[in-house]
Amino acid sequence: MSKTFLAVGECMVEMAPTGQGTFAMGFAGDTLNTAWYARKSLPDGWTVGYLTAVGRDQVSEEMLDFLRSSDVDVSAVRKLDDRTVGLYMIQLKDGERSFAYWRSQSAARQLAADAGHLRTYLSNANLIYFSGITLAILPEKDRQVFFEALATARKAGAKTAFDPNLRPRLWESEDVMRKSVTQAAGLCDFVMPSFEDELAHFGDATAEVSADRYLSAGAGMVVVKNGPEEVICATAQEKHAFQPSPVQNIVDTTAAGDSYNAAFLAEYLSSGSIKASVDAGARLAGTVIQHRGALVDCFEPA
Numbered sequence: 001m002s003k004t005f006l007a008v009g010e011c012m013v014e015m016a017p018t019g020q021g022t023f024a025m026g027f028a029g030d031t032l033n034t035a036w037y038a039r040k041s042l043p044d045g046w047t048v049g050y051l052t053a054v055g056r057d058q059v060s061e062e063m064l065d066f067l068r069s070s071d072v073d074v075s076a077v078r079k080l081d082d083r084t085v086g087l088y089m090i091q092l093k094d095g096e097r098s099f100a101y102w103r104s105q106s107a108a109r110q111l112a113a114d115a116g117h118l119r120t121y122l123s124n125a126n127l128i129y130f131s132g133i134t135l136a137i138l139p140e141k142d143r144q145v146f147f148e149a150l151a152t153a154r155k156a157g158a159k160t161a162f163d164p165n166l167r168p169r170l171w172e173s174e175d176v177m178r179k180s181v182t183q184a185a186g187l188c189d190f191v192m193p194s195f196e197d198e199l200a201h202f203g204d205a206t207a208e209v210s211a212d213r214y215l216s217a218g219a220g221m222v223v224v225k226n227g228p229e230e231v232i233c234a235t236a237q238e239k240h241a242f243q244p245s246p247v248q249n250i251v252d253t254t255a256a257g258d259s260y261n262a263a264f265l266a267e268y269l270s271s272g273s274i275k276a277s278v279d280a281g282a283r284l285a286g287t288v289i290q291h292r293g294a295l296v297d298c299f300e301p302a
Helices: 030-041 058-069 115-123 132-136 140-155 174-185 195-202 207-217 256-271 274-288
Strands: 003-008 012-017 023-028 046-051 087-093 096-102 127-131 159-163 221-224 231-235 239-242
Touching (some): 003 030, 003 115, 003 256, 023 058, 030 132, 030 274, 046 115, 115 140, 127 132, 127 140, 132 140, 132 174, 140 159, 140 174, 174 207, 207 231
Parallel strands (some): 003 046, 003 127, 012 087, 127 159
Antiparallel strands (some): 012 023, 087 096, 221 231, 231 239
């Protein structure tokens, strides 16, 4: 019987410059990136699904076609008559990327508005993956609905994984962000922060402090990513530090953390080995950042 890895969040239209004064359309988003890499990393006994909301327009259908073509199940996606998907544009100046977003009324903001739909799909998953962006785009009342559905799914046997992915511009305030992220961590078996974010928004002095803070909130395991520095993996019983191999030719760090999370979770769900999972995450992220773009097909054919 197939097991389900269910990612929850917002997939957006991406408009990326081609270099000829025009833009190419694609699809991306933090949890979508992780779902895409999880499908590449997990064995055939796993289904990878995506839970979000889209419109009923042409671009929404193209997004769903993209997900299907990536072997990501879309049965958990709600279609809304009065909304469409969010969009962002990448702009380049002197080699530096900046982003402009149009997402304030995106359909994905309604992904938890139907509590019954949400509970059904979360409770039927084996691993539920979401991020701080997933939480940030939800209205406060729907955020609490999501937390309740997550708790119910855990009681039914689901494992939960969370990347705080702290983006204060999306939140009502930094205080609400910190409180919500801490609440989410207490509902999770895996919390997978990036230390750069934790330093900036929680003021943690070290990655170990970040790990301890999330453990104190109730997280089962904390995996603190820290670029080329040591990865800290901690539970209530033990703490380990792992030094990733250096990457010499860094081209684009987009989706580094997203791909790391996918490979780590895929390996841990298969082997239960922390070291093998850290190695898998570092290996995939190290490959991804040597290429341009979020979704890099760097996998050997089966």
